[in-house]
Amino acid sequence: QKEVEQDPGPLSVPEGAIVSLNCTYSNSAFQYFMWYRQYSRKGPELLMYTYSSGNKEDGRFTAQVDKSSKYISLFIRDSQPSDSATYLCAMSAAGTGANNLFFGTGTRLTVIP
Amino acid sequence: DAGITQSPRHKVTETGTPVTLRCHQTENHRYMYWYRQDPGHGLRLIHYSYGVKDTDKGEVSDGYSVSRSKTEDFLLTLESATSSQTSVYFCAIKAGEGGDTQYFGPGTRLTVL
Numbered sequence: 087q088k089e090v091e092q093d094p095g096p097l098s099v100p101e102g103a104i105v106s107l108n109c110t111y112s113n114s115a116f117q118y119f120m121w122y123r124q125y126s127r128k129g130p131e132l133l134m135y136t137y138s139s140g141n142k143e144d145g146r147f148t149a150q151v152d153k154s155s156k157y158i159s160l161f162i163r164d165s166q167p168s169d170s171a172t173y174l175c176a177m178s179a180a181g182t183g184a185n186n187l188f189f190g191t192g193t194r195l196t197v198i199p
Numbered sequence: 200d201a202g203i204t205q206s207p208r209h210k211v212t213e214t215g216t217p218v219t220l221r222c223h224q225t226e227n228h229r230y231m232y233w234y235r236q237d238p239g240h241g242l243r244l245i246h247y248s249y250g251v252k253d254t255d256k257g258e259v260s261d262g263y264s265v266s267r268s269k270t271e272d273f274l275l276t277l278e279s280a281t282s283s284q285t286s287v288y289f290c291a292i293k294a295g296e297g298g299d300t301q302y303f304g305p306g307t308r309l310t311v312l
Contacts, residue, residue, distance in 0.1 A: 094239075120300060129289055129303035130242070174241065176301075186232075186257070187301055191241035 089113050092175055092190025101199050105162040109175035109190045112156065116177040116188070119151050121160045124172045124192065133173075134160065165197045202226045203304035205290050211310045218277040220307050222290030224270075230293035231273040232257075232301065233265060235286040242289065248273055280311045 092109045099105055107121075117138050122130035134149040136142045136158075142149045148161040158177070162169055175190040202225035212218050222231060233245040234257075244257030246265040254265050262284060264276045277284055290304040 092241075118300075122303075127306075127308075129305045132300055132302060135300050176242075186244055186247065187242075189242040191239060 089188045090175060090177060090190045093193055094191055096194040096196060098196045098198060099165055101165060101167060101197055103165050103197075105160075105165050105169070105195060105197075107160040107162075107173050107175075107193050107195070109158050109177075110156055111158075111177060111188075113177075113179065113188070114153075114156065115179040116156075117153075118178045118180075119149070119158050120176040120187070121147075121149055122174040122176060124174060126171075130174055167197050167199050170196045203290060203292060203302065205288075205304040205307050207307060208305065209308045211312065212280055213312050214281055215279050218280050218309065218311075220275045220288055220290075220309070222273040222275070222304060224273075224292050226292070226294070227270055228292040228294050229270075231267065232291040232293075233263075233273065233275045234289045234291065234303075235259065235284075236289060236306075237286050245275065245288075277309075277311075280309075282311050285309060285311045 090111045119136045121134040123133045124130040136149045136151050139151045139153045146163045150159045172192040172194045174192045176187045178187050204223045206221045232247040234242045236242050243259045245263050246257055248254045248267045266274045288307045291301040293301050
């Protein structure tokens with residue numbers, strides 16, 4: 087079993103829709119959670135960062151962490167064609183040291199104009 | 200792009216030849232990482248460095264070696280390239296909020312024939 091599971095999609099939605107992306111994990115020691123966005127043939131770019139449980143909002147993006155269920159989500163409101171990309175979840179156990187990240191395989195999202 | 204460059208950006212080589220990929224950062228970050236990204240596997244850690252001449256293995260280190268003789272440069276060497284090492288390679292540094300997030304370079308696309 088992988089430490090982080092993510093539905094690979096692909097996911098296609100019409101412009102303006104609310105998008106929900108999710109990951110589950112098995113390691114209860116994870117407490118730092120990140121979402122990366124990766125455009126085709128580019129490097130991943132950090133989109134959202136959350137420590138422990140709770141919600142964090144940044145513009146059209148909301149990240150949620152439910153540690154009791156070992157489940158994290160990224161919501162995109164009013165989705166735009168420019169949101170079309172692969173979204174990767176990542177998480178780690180420690181904030182200090184090398185702090186190696188564990189990644190999901192990514193969900194490919196297409197927003198149709 | 201967090202001041203990270205990778206070279207070369209694209210390379211085609213033949214089985215059995217040595218290959219060296221370079222990661223260069225301009226912001227004096229202590230931690231640097233090499234990942235490979237393959238369909239269905241996501242990002243997997245190859246090696247990482249926690250200082251000059253200080254390196255350690257990641258999840259998929261077999262067939263790879265690294266060196267860090269200066270803070271700004273982290274080299275990844277495929278000692279004798281194989282077709283299974285055809286992949287996209289990303290370098291990353293640790294920085295940012297709480298110092299526990301990673302930022303990625305643009306990637307190197309390597310094809311081993």
